[in-house]
Amino acid sequence: MEQHRPPDPAIELKGISKAFGSVQANKGIDLRVMPGTIHGIIGENGAGKSTLMSILYGFYKADAGEVFIHGQRTRIPDSQAAIRAGIGMVFQHFKLVQNFTVLENVILGAEDGRRLRPELFRARGALKRLAEDYELIVDPDAKIEDLGVGMQQRVEILKALYRQADILILDEPTGVLTPAEADHLFRILDNLRAEGKTILLITHKLREIMAITDTVSVMRRGEMTATVNTAETSPEHLAELMVGRKVLLRVDKPLATPGKTVLEVEDLRVTDSAGVARLKGISLNVRAGEILGIAGVAGNGQSHLLEVLGGIRPATGTVRVNGAPIDLSGRCSDGQSRRARGVAHVPEDRQREGLIMEFAAWENMAFGYHHAPAYQKNALLMDNAAIRADTVTKMGHFDIRPPNPNLAARNFSGGNQQKLVLAREIEQHPDLLVVGQPTRGVDIGAIEFIHQRIVALRDAGKAVLLVSVELEEILSLSDRVAVMFDGRIMGERQAAQTDEKELGLLMAGMHGGAD
Amino acid sequence: MDFVSLIAVLDSTIRLATPLLLACLAGLFSERAGIFDIGLEGKMLSAAFFSAATATITGSVGLGLLAGVAASMGLAGLHGLASITFRGNQLISGVAINFLAAGLTVVIAQDWFQQGGRTPSLLGAARFGPLTLPFAQTLRDVPVLGPVYHDLISGHTVLVYVAFAMVPLTWWVLFRTRFGLRLRAVGEAPEAVDTAGVSVTGTRYAAVAICGLLCGIAGAYLATALQAGFVKDMTAGRGYIALAALIFAKWRPWYALWATLLFGLLQAVALRYQSIDLGGVTVPVQLMDALPYILTVVILAGFVGRAVPPRAGGTPYVKEK
């Protein structure tokens, strides 16, 4: 064989920077991805991965830096240019027209002529070939709204391939997939790589990186901290690179001294509005003075469990708080009735549910407790002054900054917003705290503070049910861990007697030995 | 009811349904692209005035039509500016446009013609005349078919035929062309269109422009074909009836035809009879007036087949992260 010049990288980024206001989302990013490889980009939420990909796909304009595609300096001012450069993107939230067929979605924006019919005909043939080549089998005449998420994702990939993409970016592609669907996706990616396509896989799941990528880059706080060959690294090493310090930090907490049972759940079932069974007979209990952690891949029913306990969603089955059953059926079941029974709920999404972003901090402090006697002046009017004073006190307790009760919630940082919600719920001294993703998108300092507060509540003899997709968090906070998969509890372990590996198996739906 | 009055009522139905149909299809283009438009009324009204005024001044109904369409498209552009470019509230913009037209037409009419907010009556070439279709005279005396062809199908102005031809044309554009695919997509999932490299803004402006064009024809028809000149508030809620018809039709072209014919029939009957005696029960004319709205509310309530508007309707498109 004669000596070849090494091929140009499929993608080369030089010094890409992007700021949103005062937040530097990307700082001087350099990246080289060789053709025919799968390159992983890994990092925590908010590390700047999605911003970088949006720049590559023409959604944002970089403040500085250059993009080279197959060695050619390329300007990507919009998605059209990205498509022309052979870049296809599969977004985390699919960009599909729900009441269009697969075929119509595939040709949208890539039509050659003004009339549709010949185009649809051509696309049908192309889809058939792609299906055969890459195991991308989808019924071209099915409407998107009738397809499951795994299928919809295939449509997104088909869209990119139909546009002749040879660089494919996938943003958190497995977040919504079942393990079987994820495996199928990886087979497809394998086939695409074999055909010489270049794939950028963005994820925060180490296991996926290890399973499928050739090379991997780690992002942290807007910077590319390392690029390594996957074969030469380990999950532990990557995790360390991701968070920038030794992980596996366990919260120091005294041994639990569980008291009487506060929450009893028996055979809880939920069917959502689309008729899909989301909870398929959940039974669990939480005692006073202990933290029960619910682990699981997002979308296995944890959110529904939280919503049922918080009074947002009706269900069937039995839930008892302090021995007395609560109404689950709807009519008299809402967040107010739960609060009246001593159940406080920190929702998974503070901006969507936990706070009214336009309300001042003091209004948010009364949010959900607006009927509380302490907040009323008389039968008709609320006592706004009392609420303000109470807010100032609680902001102090939780070190919320700036300590200004009149500031609108949207003007606080993510960590302080979360503290606002926690302060409100914890300081009501509930018997049971139901908390979802307490540290999502929260900076490190606030994470430790929040963890301490949750443990303190436990030590005050209260029951805590914690839902988190961060296994780390579950393991460090919980006394007991229950793993949810596909609407069921796969198993329960003492936190001290289990590890990530065992829980990981349960989360994937496999029974890890005897319960 | 005898045959002759039946034909007369149906003939009047066609005349009255025409502006409703045009406005309804106008709204269909706009709302299918995700831009709610309760300003159909105002666009029609402005077109009615400017077509009549131009026809009066120039004596040419063709120029009148052009002026009417231009005025309507101007307001459509304003609606686009507010709801697409400045991402304002589409409903409020529509309300504003209705008032703007209601006020400006009278103010300008008073200034130009000094006849209390109306234009002089249009005569001759300043008005659309009826077209006689081939063989209409010959076939006139054939029983049943003759009157149907001569009195019902033939003898309308060109705009009536344009309106009815717009139904298959709209269907074809929406469901058989690239533009239609993009237009419908932009009303359902603009982010899908955007990521596919097609301009959401451009597609929506195009839809709004077509809406303006059709409203313009509808308004010109009112002032220069159905009637002979502009009078204050001459649209008389037709824009809202068209809106009702659009919901009634569930945003589909062929259904729009049937809905507007139904509403046109109600108007024709109300116009001809003060009250209707249905086997002892007297139906007051006011009920006939209100029926389009009542029917639409019933449809909206979802008791008779649910009307689901385009998913992205009413919301300005903001590129997300």
Place this chain on the structure above:
Amino acid sequence: MDVIPRWADVILIPLFSLVLAALLSAGVILAIGEDPVAAVKMMVNGALGSTYGWGYTLYYATNFVFTGLAVAVAFHARLFNIGGEGQATLGGLGVALVCLDLPWPHWILALPAAMAAAGLFGAVWAAIPAWLQARRGSHIVITTIMFNFIGAALLNYLLVNVMRPDGAMDPATRKFPPGTHLPTLHDILGLVGVPFSKAAPANISFLIALGACVLVWALIWRTRLGFQIRALGHSEPAAVYAGIRPVRIVMLTMLISGALAGCMAINNVMGEAERLVLNSVEGAGFIGIAVALMGRNHPFGVLLAAILFGFLYQGGAELALWTNIPRELIVVIQALVILFTGALDNMVRIPLERIFLTLRKRGA
């Protein structure tokens, strides 16, 4: 941080919008060959230059306060109640029934009863669209528009076929009996020795409108219901999380909104016409939209905007009387105000944000 300080958001943006609307209106006046300065002078003179003018200005303002508050209350729950016209029409029906069918010895008894009826009828007319929105998801804008037309047809039917006195030609009820006649501002101010035009229609309803502003303010910012209305308006998922029931709040909000619009009838039907006529509302329901937008949905803003529009209406009538400028010019101004404060809000806001950003940078 918010780019624009609150005071600028509350004062500057509506003011800019108003100035833009005024400039464009001046352009229209110029274009039809009249002098805008003279027109403004004439409007000020006609509307504010005499107690007669003030009497009309405040009479119109009273109507607009009620309909403006109706729109504003609904806006706080992010409901666009465009049906004030129909609700006020039905309110008029309620007033007429109460005034005509019961023997009232004195207005002091008749007024609360008439208000209750007006509010009830207005609320009922808002309840159906509200229910359809809350339970069936039908867009309230469309249903309230439909109910405006249905209400107009209903009233037309009742006036022509049922309530018209025998032998009368015009579709209207007979005159209300003297026991229902409300004291005018002339009567009220006469008590404290202030002379006020006897001919102007402003009446005690104006004071009730002022009271309604205070009540609505307290409702929105001081009561639990108001808290829940605002919370729901900002975020439905959050409201549900907090145990606020959207259906209940939507219904209550619209009932209050409809009742407020309905209560307008004590002014125009009971206070002024003293009988129920066709189209007694005369577009006041729609002006409520402009008033609420301009007043930033705050009751005191609504009051100021209502007085401004009262001035425009009375001034506009004067213009129509003495110049070649028709009354419809006011409709144009109204449209421009709605356009700039409601739909083109961002057009005013974005440049203003830029100015504040530059100012802040320079200050920093």
